[in-house]
Amino acid sequence: MYDIAIIGGGIGGLMAAYRAIVNDPTLKIIILEKGMSLSKRHCPAGKNQKCIHCKVCSITSGYAGAGAFSDGKFNLGTAYGGTMGEELGEDLAMYYINQVDSILEQFADDYPPMYHSNEELKLKCLQNNLRLLDMNVRHLGTDKNFDTMQSLIDALEEQGVEMRDLTEVLEIEKMDGCYAVSHRRGSREAEVLQASKIIISTGRSGSDFVIRTCKKFGIRMDANSVDIGVRVEMKDIIWREFSSQIYEPKILYRTKTFEDRTRMFCFNQGGLVSAENNHGVITANGHSFAQPEKKTENCNFAILSSIHFDGDFQKPTEYAENIARNTNFAAEGNIMVQRFGDLIRGRRTNAHRLSQSTVRPTLQAFPGDLSVVLPYRALTNIIETIYALDKVAPGCANDDTLLYGCENKYYSIKPKHNENFEIMEGVYLIGDGSGITRGLSQSGAMGIYVADKITGREVNA
Numbered sequence: 390m391y392d393i394a395i396i397g398g399g400i401g402g403l404m405a406a407y408r409a410i411v412n413d414p415t416l417k418i419i420i421l422e423k424g425m426s427l428s429k430r431h432c433p434a435g436k437n438q439k440c441i442h443c444k445v446c447s448i449t450s451g452y453a454g455a456g457a458f459s460d461g462k463f464n465l466g467t468a469y470g471g472t473m474g475e476e477l478g479e480d481l482a483m484y485y486i487n488q489v490d491s492i493l494e495q496f497a498d499d500y501p502p503m504y505h506s507n508e509e510l511k512l513k514c515l516q517n518n519l520r521l522l523d524m525n526v527r528h529l530g531t532d533k534n535f536d537t538m539q540s541l542i543d544a545l546e547e548q549g550v551e552m553r554d555l556t557e558v559l560e561i562e563k564m565d566g567c568y569a570v571s572h573r574r575g576s577r578e579a580e581v582l583q584a585s586k587i588i589i590s591t592g593r594s595g596s597d598f599v600i601r602t603c604k605k606f607g608i609r610m611d612a613n614s615v616d617i618g619v620r621v622e623m624k625d626i627i628w629r630e631f632s633s634q635i636y637e638p639k640i641l642y643r644t645k646t647f648e649d650r651t652r653m654f655c656f657n658q659g660g661l662v663s664a665e666n667n668h669g670v671i672t673a674n675g676h677s678f679a680q681p682e683k684k685t686e687n688c689n690f691a692i693l694s695s696i697h698f699d700g701d702f703q704k705p706t707e708y709a710e711n712i713a714r715n716t717n718f719a720a721e722g723n724i725m726v727q728r729f730g731d732l733i734r735g736r737r738t739n740a741h742r743l744s745q746s747t748v749r750p751t752l753q754a755f756p757g758d759l760s761v762v763l764p765y766r767a768l769t770n771i772i773e774t775i776y777a778l779d780k781v782a783p784g785c786a787n788d789d790t791l792l793y794g795c796e797n798k799y800y801s802i803k804p805k806h807n808e809n810f811e812i813m814e815g816v817y818l819i820g821d822g823s824g825i826t827r828g829l830s831q832s833g834a835m836g837i838y839v840a841d842k843i844t845g846r847e848v849n850a
């Protein structure tokens with residue numbers, strides 16, 4: 390019998406396990422992860438840049454979770470990356486977010502400095518109807534993030550936390566005073582273990598498991614909003630004024646035609662555009678390396694348009710997935726890329742036009758026409774945002790700016806929970822799978838918070 394079974398070995402699960410074992414070294418803790426151990430995770434698209442639809446995606450699944458190959462950008466605040474500030478109150482949320490930073494510092498060699506926000510750039514944006522978000526950022530970079538996660542995993546194992554890879558949890562069952570956790574390793578027969586407490590930390594890739602569990606136990610679920618957009622790539626020099634002074638320009642805009650909110654975020658200086666596979670649906674993303682020799686001459690960021698369905702429509706994720714799936718279909722199973730100049734002239738980008746572009750694409754994508762796949766409203770919002778950004782970073786709306794479609798952010802449904810993030814007695818739901826967090830820091834913070842609750846550690850922030 391385990392004291393705690395953690396489902397999912399992403400940052401939420403790892404931070405929860407670490408805090409719990411530090412708080413009480415006598416605890417018997419197991420982590421069950423459907424993907425590979427961190428050292429074995431490998432994306433074949435890395436070699437030929439084309440997604441081959443692996444059964445379990447090594448980019449989103451495995452120890453260290455969806456963040457394993459990420460840019461390792463830890464946003465140390467509550468302005469975005471989740472709603473922990475609303476859930477816990479600003480002070481307590483900040484305490485737990487800063488705890489993530491302190492834990493990472495213990496496991497990172499040569500911990501990078503913090504990037505702070507900049508008043509002059511904030512003013513420049515305000516003067517152009519743009520809102521630069523205030524946030525301190527710690528950028529580990531893909532390589533250092535990977536190593537830091539491995540050190541954290543090693544420490545967990547040294548402290549006796551049992552870690553199983555390639556083990557998918559199928560369902561949980563309520564028993565007398567504990568839970569039965571049914572799980573399967575690869576193609577073997579399903580097995581069952583028992584645990585007093587369960588922490589579900591299955592991230593976005595485990596949303597089907599969360600929905601199944603909620604349906605089984607009659608737990609109410611609320612729909613979340615969805616963001617639809619593109620990954621934008623251009624010459625790095627265009628954003629140098631910003632990227633040399635703040636780590637990451639995250640900018641909000643209210644569009645003129647629809648008065649919708651769009652956001653520019655996930656900025657990667659000298660970065661690469663990448664492909665992400667969510668249940669066979671390929672969407673764009675981006676990352677960058679900390680080492681100067683691995684930098685490219687480009688930068689990339691996302692521009693997303695938020696869509697919130699009110700009323701009875703309960704399937705915003707499926708809606709956005711269908712747009713992405715349709716884009717993959719029109720791009721022969723790939724991500725679609727279009728020059729901004731072609732988009733506004735109403736013509737598709739073809740291989741010839743792309744080859745003439747001064748911006749060299751860092752992802753091999755299918756040249757096409759985004760206006761045939763993205764909804765009019767989202768596309769109008771994206772185009773207006775690019776023109777607005779061009780006022781603070783001239784060159785942003787150049788003809789050769791590349792748009793990769795699509796990049797969607799699906800937020801998990803939000804199951805009803807109490808103040809401890811328990812969805813039923815002894816079952817805690819944390820991280821991106823809870824619909825509450827959308828990033829590494831807040832997911833990790835939620836894991837630490839829940840571990841404190843389970844082990845009875847009182848914090849008065």
Ligand SMILES: Cc1cc2nc3c(=O)[nH]c(=O)nc-3n(C[C@H](O)[C@H](O)[C@H](O)COP(=O)(O)OP(=O)(O)OC[C@H]3O[C@@H](n4cnc5c(N)ncnc54)[C@H](O)[C@@H]3O)c2cc1C
Pocket residue numbers: 396397398399400401402421422423424448449450451452453454455456457458459460461462463464470556557558559590591592593594595596598663665674675676819820821822826827828829830832
């Ligand atoms: C390419 C990319 C780049 C990103 N860059 C950043 C960044 O720079 N900064 C930032 O803040 N955020 C970034 N993000 C988002 C960030 O990675 C996530 O917010 C974060 O990983 C969420 O952590 P989590 O532990 O909640 O979930 P996850 O990291 O998704 O981990 C959940 C784990 O649960 C496992 N799992 C799911 N279902 C089951 C099951 N039934 N049984 C067993 N295991 C299961 C999955 O395999 C997965 O490993 C990025 C994401 C991607 C994909």
